[in-house]
Amino acid sequence: MTTAPATAGRERRTSDVVVIGAGPAGLMAARTAKAQGLSVTVLEARRRVGGRTWNGLVEGADGKDHFIEIGGQWISPDQTRLISLVEELGLPTFSRFRDGRNVYVDPRGERHVYDGLDFPVAEKTDREMDRLIAKIDELTAEIDAAAPWEHPRAAELDTISFRHWLEQESDDPEAIDNVSIYIASGMLTKPSHTFSMLQALLMAASAGSFRNLVDEDFILDKRVEGGMQSVSLTMAAELGDDVVLGQPVRTLRWAEPDPSTADEKNGVAADVRNGVAHDGAAGDVVALTDDYEVHARYAVLAVPPNLYSRISFEPPMPREQQIAHQHISMGLVIKVHAVYETPFWREEGLSGTCFGGGRLVQEIYDNTNRGENLAGGAPGEEDPHGTLVGFVSDVYAEQMWALPEEERKAAILGAMAEYLGPRTLEPIAFFLSDMAAEEWTRGAYATSYDLGGLSRWGHLQNRPTGPIHYACSDIAAEGYQHVDGAIRMGEAAALAIAEREATDAGQPTG
Ligand SMILES: Cc1cc2nc3c(=O)[nH]c(=O)nc-3n(C[C@H](O)[C@H](O)[C@H](O)COP(=O)(O)OP(=O)(O)OC[C@H]3O[C@@H](n4cnc5c(N)ncnc54)[C@H](O)[C@@H]3O)c2cc1C
Numbered sequence: 001m002t003t004a005p006a007t008a009g010r011e012r013r014t015s016d017v018v019v020i021g022a023g024p025a026g027l028m029a030a031r032t033a034k035a036q037g038l039s040v041t042v043l044e045a046r047r048r049v050g051g052r053t054w055n056g057l058v059e060g061a062d063g064k065d066h067f068i069e070i071g072g073q074w075i076s077p078d079q080t081r082l083i084s085l086v087e088e089l090g091l092p093t094f095s096r097f098r099d100g101r102n103v104y105v106d107p108r109g110e111r112h113v114y115d116g117l118d119f120p121v122a123e124k125t126d127r128e129m130d131r132l133i134a135k136i137d138e139l140t141a142e143i144d145a146a147a148p149w150e151h152p153r154a155a156e157l158d159t160i161s162f163r164h165w166l167e168q169e170s171d172d173p174e175a176i177d178n179v180s181i182y183i184a185s186g187m188l189t190k191p192s193h194t195f196s197m198l199q200a201l202l203m204a205a206s207a208g209s210f211r212n213l214v215d216e217d218f219i220l221d222k223r224v225e226g227g228m229q230s231v232s233l234t235m236a237a238e239l240g241d242d243v244v245l246g247q248p249v250r251t252l253r254w255a256e257p258d259p260s261t262a263d264e265k266n267g268v269a270a271d272v273r274n275g276v277a278h279d280g281a282a283g284d285v286v287a288l289t290d291d292y293e294v295h296a297r298y299a300v301l302a303v304p305p306n307l308y309s310r311i312s313f314e315p316p317m318p319r320e321q322q323i324a325h326q327h328i329s330m331g332l333v334i335k336v337h338a339v340y341e342t343p344f345w346r347e348e349g350l351s352g353t354c355f356g357g358g359r360l361v362q363e364i365y366d367n368t369n370r371g372e373n374l375a376g377g378a379p380g381e382e383d384p385h386g387t388l389v390g391f392v393s394d395v396y397a398e399q400m401w402a403l404p405e406e407e408r409k410a411a412i413l414g415a416m417a418e419y420l421g422p423r424t425l426e427p428i429a430f431f432l433s434d435m436a437a438e439e440w441t442r443g444a445y446a447t448s449y450d451l452g453g454l455s456r457w458g459h460l461q462n463r464p465t466g467p468i469h470y471a472c473s474d475i476a477a478e479g480y481q482h483v484d485g486a487i488r489m490g491e492a493a494a495l496a497i498a499e500r501e502a503t504d505a506g507q508p509t510g
Helices: 024-035 080-088 123-141 162-169 173-180 184-188 197-206 210-214 229-242 305-310 319-327 394-401 405-420 453-460 483-505
Strands: 011-014 017-020 040-043 055-059 065-069 093-095 101-105 111-114 222-224 243-245 251-253 285-288 292-296 298-301 312-314 328-330 333-340 350-355 363-366 386-393 429-433 447-449 468-470
Touching (some): 017 292, 024 040, 024 229, 024 483, 040 229, 040 292, 055 229, 055 429, 123 173, 123 197, 123 210, 162 173, 162 197, 184 197, 184 386, 197 210, 285 298, 298 483, 305 319, 305 328, 333 394, 333 405, 363 405, 386 394, 394 405, 405 429, 447 453
Parallel strands (some): 011 292, 017 040, 017 298, 251 312, 298 468
Antiparallel strands (some): 093 222, 333 386, 333 429, 350 363
16 A cells, blocks of 8 residues: 655556545455456545544543444345455454343333334334334335336335325324334434435335344344454555555546537537446546546546545536536434443343434444454454444434534433433543544435435436446445445446456456
């Protein structure tokens, strides 16, 4: 890996493929392209790889550093491409701690301890939740996660917000809050009235079914010992000097302007408003950073779609992309890490799993570390300290960031104590993941379309633009918004390029 020199002149590099972004998608694209015999340069804005996966540390009151996963961490059993990659890279995994009873806090603020997956709600609400989940799953089964816009009712399902769809179906607010948690605050991290039913169905279809999202033992199953960023760190180590850090791509030259679009009368220069012929084929690409100028035949744009507009495309992107990209935005969530001397909740027979639809902290899990990580530890051994992870989503996240630091901490710990009692108030270390403040992410967990955007623009998201191919978890089908989706998209983009090369050279792909 090269950390770029801070020189004024640009160093020239040439490769078959320039990959923009060294998150899991970009690194997988580079790894796959290399395995197909193509040369690559990966340009990464940050001074680290991994993007939204990030192995971190927090200092405790005990003076020791404790390991935290600032970004993405969990793997579910359906995420088979990530699972096989983790195995191939030789990274050990472990299961989330889930022994014991769970805690539910109802809309009146009453605390209930329960077993199994079903919230301890009134029988009527329980039946209503089951009915809503079954109905969502009937629709989910009709959705192709790779092309939700092709559903015969796509436009109609894209005009109604998830919240309004639930309210049309049910008059039980507790059932609505508890069902919406799994997609709104739990996944897209936007209020349920801001995205469509079609977007909600894509989220469910990408995980196999809505029922899979409801099942925390499924969706939050395993973690990588030492942290999920290790997947990217290991791929980057294999790629060596092909990865250049600290180099945001500022400009991407990608096509010849079409002279017929010039408008001399109004002083408009020629551009490519109508696109170019042969999307996906090789072209002349130049990626410019502050210190590098990379010449390539293909680009893989492996950054979240909300950041496409941070790059100056020369000529500008065709009009349909310029419009489409404005309808995609990041969600907002705070991942809360609280470290304790011991996992005290286990002494009370509790798993650490807590839910409360509509509350400040809506989900909590036991996130105690296992294995060797940045803070030490030994392979396979559990950290004696207990860690809780909680989530503060969308409007609550906005409210919390508006508070002074100590008030924010007190409010969040107070909300966590509603589930697990007064000992929750006294962590030895406390950390809030703040991906929205990160220039090269700007939100969490991922992006989604505004109302009506998916049916109108979704079909463009994976279609190459000239020699530019796209790869990111946020435009994935299976594994949408997850590391698995990033890996799948990176691999697919590189294979599409290799196939194109082979077709153009008249050879079969290897
Ligand atoms: C708090 C949090 C918790 C999450 N939890 C989970 C989880 O438990 N399980 C799970 O599977 N997923 C989870 N995710 C989502 C997961 O982390 C992402 O889906 C995944 O990291 C996406 O990978 P990517 O490569 O597509 O994009 P990213 O990881 O965002 O990588 C994109 C890279 O592009 C770089 N970049 C951006 N602009 C430029 C530019 N102009 N030039 C050069 N480089 C640029 C960025 O710096 C970044 O490194 C979570 C995310 C967050 C934020």
